[in-house]
Amino acid sequence: MIIGYHLHMKRIFRHTARILAALLLSVAGPVPHGMAAVETFTDETSGLLSWQARHPGFSLQFIQLLPDYVRAVYSGRGLPPKVVELMAGYCMFGTIIKNESDKPLAYRVADWRYITADGQAHPVKTKTAWLQDWRDMGVAFRWSLLPDDQQFAPGDWSQGFTTLPLAPGTVFKLKYQWTQEDEIHEGIFEDLRCAPAEAPDV
Amino acid sequence: MFELRLALVLVLYAPLGLLHAELPSPELSHELNRLETPVAAPDFSLEDLDDEQHALSDYRGKVIMLNFWATWCPPCRREIPSMESIYQDLGEKGFVVLGVNEFETPDHVFAYTGQLSVFPTFPILFDRDSKVSELYGVKGLPTTLLINKQGQVVYRAAGGRDFDHPEVRAIVSELLAESDGDT
Numbered sequence: 001m002i003i004g005y006h007l008h009m010k011r012i013f014r015h016t017a018r019i020l021a022a023l024l025l026s027v028a029g030p031v032p033h034g035m036a037a038v039e040t041f042t043d044e045t046s047g048l049l050s051w052q053a054r055h056p057g058f059s060l061q062f063i064q065l066l067p068d069y070v071r072a073v074y075s076g077r078g079l080p081p082k083v084v085e086l087m088a089g090y091c092m093f094g095t096i097i098k099n100e101s102d103k104p105l106a107y108r109v110a111d112w113r114y115i116t117a118d119g120q121a122h123p124v125k126t127k128t129a130w131l132q133d134w135r136d137m138g139v140a141f142r143w144s145l146l147p148d149d150q151q152f153a154p155g156d157w158s159q160g161f162t163t164l165p166l167a168p169g170t171v172f173k174l175k176y177q178w179t180q181e182d183e184i185h186e187g188i189f190e191d192l193r194c195a196p197a198e199a200p201d202v
Numbered sequence: 203m204f205e206l207r208l209a210l211v212l213v214l215y216a217p218l219g220l221l222h223a224e225l226p227s228p229e230l231s232h233e234l235n236r237l238e239t240p241v242a243a244p245d246f247s248l249e250d251l252d253d254e255q256h257a258l259s260d261y262r263g264k265v266i267m268l269n270f271w272a273t274w275c276p277p278c279r280r281e282i283p284s285m286e287s288i289y290q291d292l293g294e295k296g297f298v299v300l301g302v303n304e305f306e307t308p309d310h311v312f313a314y315t316g317q318l319s320v321f322p323t324f325p326i327l328f329d330r331d332s333k334v335s336e337l338y339g340v341k342g343l344p345t346t347l348l349i350n351k352q353g354q355v356v357y358r359a360a361g362g363r364d365f366d367h368p369e370v371r372a373i374v375s376e377l378l379a380e381s382d383g384d385t
Contacts, residue, residue: 155233157361
């Protein structure tokens with residue numbers, strides 16, 4: 001009788017715990033923005049691709065960059081050849097983030113993950129990590145890369161490069177997050193593709 | 203070999219301006235965000251294209267638009283005409299634009315400005331080691347600050363703006379109408 005009572009209470013406790021956990025997750029967890037409209041564009045001149053995800057009040061663009069473009073940008077800033085080639089060896093995207101709402105929002109690149117074909121999620125290398133690498137290589141330049149984290153007032157936006165250690169043409173997913181009014185929002189690009197090694201035939 | 207390849211890349215692509223898909227550039231917005239608490243603008247001194255030194259404190263008593271930019275930054279290029287326009291119109295009333303270039307050489311910037319449709323007549327200063335942008339906590343380019351007559355940062359904008367917009371002009375005019383003694 002007592003054992004039966006204990007089992008019954010245990011079941012109630014488990015059930016309550018599940019409900020509480022679900023409630024906590026729904027309150028504290030990221031708010032999926034599955035409704036995001038993701039558009040893919042092909043540049044008529046270069047044949048390169050770009051993607052834009054539009055959420056209510058927030059937009060994010062990823063634009064393919066050719067290795068030769070990356071070389072031109074960094075050599076044009078006077079960076080040494082070893083740094084130029086290091087950067088050109090990464091899968092690079094021009095990234096544009098915009099606050100299109102009437103409230104402040106914030107993002108942290110450290111919260112983003114790219115997911116490779118094997119299903120593994122990897123952190124995105126931050127600007128701070130790059131600047132340390134550059135300093136170690138004797139380079140004081142601190143621009144061009146997407147800032148690690150920013151607080152955007154209404155109308156604010158930013159752009160910069162995002163780097164991924166992937167081969168040209170690699171297809172992957174990218175999960176991104178931002179916060180607004182203490183709520184975490186998230187979205188995903190399902191099929192980003194690194195730029196090819198050479199400019200595509202147009 | 204590297205130099206040869208690079209030279210080829212630059213020769214082939216430089217006229218196009220960009221080697222990637224032309225960024226579907228966002229419209230320039232015009233919102234300037236008022237700081238809840240004005241912050242004293244740190245003083246600095248930088249050289250311009252003619253090697254003349256400009257200290258921020260030289261402009262005390264004026265309304266200053268401090269714009270951090272670089273030639274490789276597309277929205278920086280796009281907002282220059284609007285900065286020049288508002289500078290032309292309000293310069294005589296005590297409004298100053300200081301374009302703080304990041305990490306580039308005067309030769310490079312001079313060649314660049316010569317290609318613009320509107321040549322900037324406001325001072326362009328050279329923050330060659332990015333110390334001034336660090337001083338102001340600038341994370342991305344362009345970033346623009348408005349400094350009132352008392353030397354306080356009162357507005358901030360991250361990303362390109364249309365500074366010729368009536369709302370921006372109204373804000374600047376309002377700051378110009380303030381006396382040196384009130385905010």
